[in-house]
Amino acid sequence: MNQSIGRTCWAIAEGYIPPYSNGPEPQFISHETVCILNAGVKDAHVEITIYYSDKDPVGPYLVTVPAQRTKHIRFNNLTDPEPIPHDTDFASVITSDVPIVVQHTRLDSRQAENALLSTMAFPGN
Amino acid sequence: MNQSIGRTCWAIAEGYIPPYSNGPEPQFISHETVCILNAGVKDAHVEITIYYSDKDPVGPYLVTVPAQRTKHIRFNNLTDPEPIPHDTDFASVITSDVPIVVQHTRLDSRQAENALLSTMAFPGN
Amino acid sequence: MNQSIGRTCWAIAEGYIPPYSNGPEPQFISHETVCILNAGVKDAHVEITIYYSDKDPVGPYLVTVPAQRTKHIRFNNLTDPEPIPHDTDFASVITSDVPIVVQHTRLDSRQAENALLSTMAFPGN
Amino acid sequence: MNQSIGRTCWAIAEGYIPPYSNGPEPQFISHETVCILNAGVKDAHVEITIYYSDKDPVGPYLVTVPAQRTKHIRFNNLTDPEPIPHDTDFASVITSDVPIVVQHTRLDSRQAENALLSTMAFPGN
Numbered sequence A, B, C, D: 001m002n003q004s005i006g007r008t009c010w011a012i013a014e015g016y017i018p019p020y021s022n023g024p025e026p027q028f029i030s031h032e033t034v035c036i037l038n039a040g041v042k043d044a045h046v047e048i049t050i051y052y053s054d055k056d057p058v059g060p061y062l063v064t065v066p067a068q069r070t071k072h073i074r075f076n077n078l079t080d081p082e083p084i085p086h087d088t089d090f091a092s093v094i095t096s097d098v099p100i101v102v103q104h105t106r107l108d109s110r111q112a113e114n115a116l117l118s119t120m121a122f123p124g125n
Helices: none
Strands: A007-012 A031-038 A044-052 A058-065 A069-074 A090-108 A115-120 B007-012 B031-038 B044-052 B058-065 B069-074 B090-108 B115-120 C007-012 C031-038 C044-052 C058-065 C069-074 C090-108 C115-120 D007-012 D031-038 D044-052 D058-065 D069-074 D090-108 D115-120
Touching: A007 D090, A031 A044, A031 A058, A031 B090, A058 A069, A090 B007, A090 D031, B031 B044, B031 B058, B031 C090, B058 B069, B090 C007, C031 C044, C031 C058, C031 D090, C058 C069, C058 C090, C090 D007, D031 D044, D031 D058, D058 D069
Parallel strands: A044 D069, A069 B044, A115 B115, A115 D115, B069 C044, B115 C115, C069 D044, C115 D115
Antiparallel strands: A007 A090, A031 A069, A031 A090, A044 A058, A044 A090, A090 A115, B007 B090, B031 B069, B031 B090, B044 B058, B044 B090, B090 B115, C007 C090, C031 C069, C031 C090, C044 C058, C044 C090, C090 C115, D007 D090, D031 D069, D031 D090, D044 D058, D044 D090, D090 D115
């Protein structure tokens, strides 16, 4: 149960933060999420790099996921070095110093009813 | 057809039980499901551990999936050692003594129309 | 372009045919689909076995996917050896004599607006 | 951060461009998207081949994804050698001369509220 599971490099080719939302906040704010599980016994120091279609990559965004914890990170909330623009295509690479598991989820509430998508990220090594 | 397929350790980084629902029960109760297939000829003794963002992991939750059977388990229905709180981020690790296949699905019926997501879990070994 | 891609054994742990639908037929009939791509130069002779939670597996259902063709098969339409009951949890194993790629999709139109899910199946060998 | 991640051959077994849409354009035009991330330092020369159920494959469609860029390509927008028909099942194989990551997403806005699906493509080598 305590052993580590996952990889140290992951990629998500799809990324898009819808520009507006419907429904009560914060749950129904349209969001793009990277869910990280660190099942191991050492803290994970995670670096996220954002790729765009028309400019150089931005990052790293630094996140720590403590040992035996999960963190569901909304791309909307990443601000350092800079916020990710809405209504813009992006992709991301997630690296860590210890094995983690990475999953990608979007809640789109632009219209009256929300829509969901999710997929495991691609394990790079 | 009778041979075993799958792995003995799986992870799901995303987990969230919506706090409320719309529509006829039990089909439209918002739920988070782990679907397990045991295509082999021996019963699978499965252990599920739940990881949180702010407290120690809880588990194992024990489930038996008989030989050549599938079980679609709603996280909502896991009660021993304790129920999983709603409206809370979690992740899970699923281990088994024989190979199984694990898939993650959510039906979200908080708004009038339901939304769905699904992905294969990450095979850990 | 002509070379074969994929595996010869796949599993889908999630399966569920919603019992009713909304919207114009046949596109909006609630359905569970297994999408098969045979990119190779030999026809694929595919066998699908259905696993249940409370009875023995049923199959094989036989499907041929010609060379360099795709086939999107609705579980709703499988009838031999027997139709798959609606509103019932199932899982499936898909085997082939040549490499294929298998993806799982559901359109759920029980409520006024449809919901979608999709994931690659799990490659078993 | 600069190193390459991914594979040079990918497959998507599911493909379907809904024949109509609801909502403001172009965001809510029903679309089927292949998201490609090229995290490496060399431009990716990508070839997409489309497979059908009842005729020979069509392609290659040629796309360049520059180094350290992502491109989210709507199948709707591929025109050379020929547009992909709507309301028709298809599948695709994506090859590249350098490693890339490929993800498949659909926004279906045929009904009043949109539905979403996404999955990583299948890495073929």
